[in-house]
Amino acid sequence: MTQGSARRIFVAAMATETNTFSPIVIDRTAFEESFYAAPGMHPSTATLCTAPIPVGRKVCAENGWDLIEGTAAWADPAGLVSKQAHHGLRDEILAQLQAAMPVDAVVLGLHGAMVAQGCIDPEGDLLARVREMVGPDVLVCAELDPHSHLTAKRVSAADFFVAFKEFPHTDFVDRAEDLWALVVGRLDGDIHPVMSTYDCRMIDVFPTSREPMRSFVDRMIAIERDDPKVLSISAIHGFMAGDVPEMGAKMIVVTDGDVPYGDAMAERLGQELFANRGKHMMPTMDQTEAVAVAMAANTGPVVLADMWDNPGGGTAGDATVVLRELMIQGATGVAVGTIWDPIAVKLCMAAGEGAVMPLRFGAKSAPMTGDPVDALIKVIGVSADAAMVFGESVVxxxxxxxxxxxxxxxxxxxxxVILNTVRAQSYDPSLFAVMGIDPLAQKILVIKSTNHFYASFAPIATQVLYCSAGKPYPNDPATNTYRNVRTDIWPRIDNPFAQDD
Incomplete structure (x- = not known):
C-alpha cells in the first residue's frame, strides 16, 4: 500500500475480439482507426472495454485518490493481432505501470478473446506480467466482455473479474461501476472479494434479449442484490470463433471471502446454463425465406440481420448473399448497411455525388461470402468520416x-447500399441517418450484426428476422474445423459431464 490516505490506482485498456478463422490481421493501425487514447486523453464517454477509465475518474475523484491513466486501445474484431501490435501495446502499458509504481491497485479494461501471432492468450500474458510487477498483495482486476476465454492463467493472475451481463452489451458502463465498487470496498477494507469459477463445458450463443438467457441474467442480478455473501456474478459466454484450448462458457462468482460458497453457486448456475444448451440461440432462416418474409410484410421497417457476416465477430462485413437474394426477388424500399469495400468507396468518392457508373463491390475477403456484385449505380452521397452511436460511444x-x-x-x-471503409457492425439506426437515409421510411433494413443491433433497432422494427446466409463465420461448433478447442465439450460430444458420474 502507498503511504498516506490517498490511494494510487493504475488503469488502462487493451482489447479486441479475435476470430481465428478470419484472414484480416489486426495491426497497430486497426487500433488507431477504431479507438486509441494516449494516457489522459480518453474522452469522458466510454467505448465498450475502455469503460473502467472514465468510470474510474469519477470514483477516484469522489474518494480523493490518484488515478494514473495508461493507454486505452480497442480494435474492431478481426483475425489475429500482429506480433508487433500486440507487443507494442502490451509493453507500452507495462512501461506506464512501471513508471506509476508503487500502486494500490491495477484496474484493466480487457475484452478477453484476443489472440495474437505467437501468443494464444494475450490477456493472460498481460495479467501475469502485471502480477509479477506489482507483487501478490496489490489488487489486480479487470472488466471483461462475456464473449471471452476465461483461461486458468488469467484467473491465477487476477483477484477478480466482472463481465458485461447483457448481450447486446448495453451495460458496459454499469459493469465498470460494479467493478470499481468492488475496488473501493476492497481498498477500504469493507469487503474481501474472492473469485470462484466453473467450467460449463459447452459452446453456445447466449442472447439476453430472449429466453432462457433473459431470466438467467435477471436471476444473477437478483442474487447479487439479495445474497449478502455474493458480491458479483458473471456468465462468460465464450467466443466460438476463437480456436483456443480454453474456449467455452464459464461462470464467475465473487463472494465476500467465502470460496466454498462461491464454488457451490458457480457450479449450480453453470449446470443451469448447461441444462438449457441448444435453447439459447435465436430462431434463424436462410436468405431465401428471410427475404420472402420481409417482402410480404404489410409495413416496415423489417430489420433483416445478416447475423453471421458480423464485423463485430471478426468477419469483413462484405458478404453479398442477402443483397443478391433481394435483387433476385425484386425487393424494393431496401437499405443495406453496410458492405465493407474500401476500394469501391474510393471509386465513388472520386466520381462524386450524383455520378452514375458501373461498380463491382463486395465479397472480396473470404470464401462463402457470395460473389462480387456488378451493377450500374448512382452515387447518392459520400462521407469522409461517417460514424454511428452505440449507447454513449461513437463508432x-x-x-x-x-x-x-x-x-x-x-x-x-x-x-x-452503404459502402464503408472502417469495419463496424450495425449497432444503431444512426448508421443510416448519418448517410441521409431515413430508416423509418424503408420497407427493409439489412444490417450486419448477430445481436448487438437489437436494443436500438427492435423499437423501430415491425419485425426482426435473423438470417443465416452463407458461412463467413464459423457458426456451427459441432462441425467447425477447430484444431485447438478441446473435444470433451458440448456439442462436440453430447454430455461432457457423463464421465463425472
Missing part, C-alpha cells in the same frame, strides 16, 4: 458512400 465506419442500384435503363430499382 466510426467511414469513409463511406451511399449508392443506389440502377437497372439497365438507368432507373433506380429501390435498393440502396
Amino acid at each position: 466510426p465506419f467511414g469513409p463511406a458512400a451511399r449508392i443506389s442500384l440502377l437497372d439497365e435503363g438507368g432507373n433506380e430499382v429501390g435498393i440502396e
